[in-house]
Amino acid sequence: xxxxxxxxxxxxxxxxxxxxxxxxxxxxxxxxxxxxxxxxxxxxxxxxxxxxxxxxxxxxxxxxxxxxxxxxxxxxxxxxxxxxxxxxxxxxxxxxxxxxxxxxxxxxxxxxxxxxxxxxxxxxx
Numbered sequence: 823x824x825x826x827x828x829x830x831x832x833x834x835x836x837x838x839x840x841x842x843x844x845x846x847x848x849x850x851x852x853x854x855x856x857x858x859x860x861x862x863x864x865x866x867x868x869x870x871x872x873x874x875x876x877x878x879x880x881x882x883x884x885x886x887x888x889x890x891x892x893x894x895x896x897x898x899x900x901x902x903x904x905x906x907x908x909x910x911x912x913x914x915x916x917x918x919x920x921x922x923x924x925x926x927x928x929x930x931x932x933x934x935x936x937x938x939x940x941x942x943x944x945x946x947x
Contacts, residue, residue: 875903878912889932890914894924910935 878886883902890899896919905913910927917923927936 874906875913878902878904882912885932886912886914886928889928889934890916890926893934893937894918894926897924 886902887899891897894916897916900915900917900923902912902914905911905927911930912928912932914926914928915923916926923940925938926934927938929935
């Protein structure tokens with residue numbers, strides 16, 4: 823009789839371990855699916871220097887870049903974002919050919935409205 827109790831207790835313990843492992847395995851994918859992964863737009867500009875600006879992509883980015891480079895031949899475009907302070911629709915942080923940094927602001931029609939000298943290129947104003 824003692825041997826039967828040991829077998830039943832051992833089987834119950836193994837069943838509990840397997841069941842607990844199955845529950846854990848089922849819970850992991852559900853938790854992983856709810857953990858958000860950062861997107862390029864949300865991480866590229868939502869920091870202390872850029873507030874709620876969003877990185878530009880596609881046709882808008884190309885139009886902003888073309889307008890900025892037409893006015894600043896040879897410059898390197900460091901980043902392109904929306905402008906969240908109301909002074910413009912878009913902005914580009916550039917490094918000019920002489921190594922100085924500037925922020926170029928554009929309206930919704932891709933017309934340059936201001937160029938601010940100084941700053942840290944892609945990292946600030």
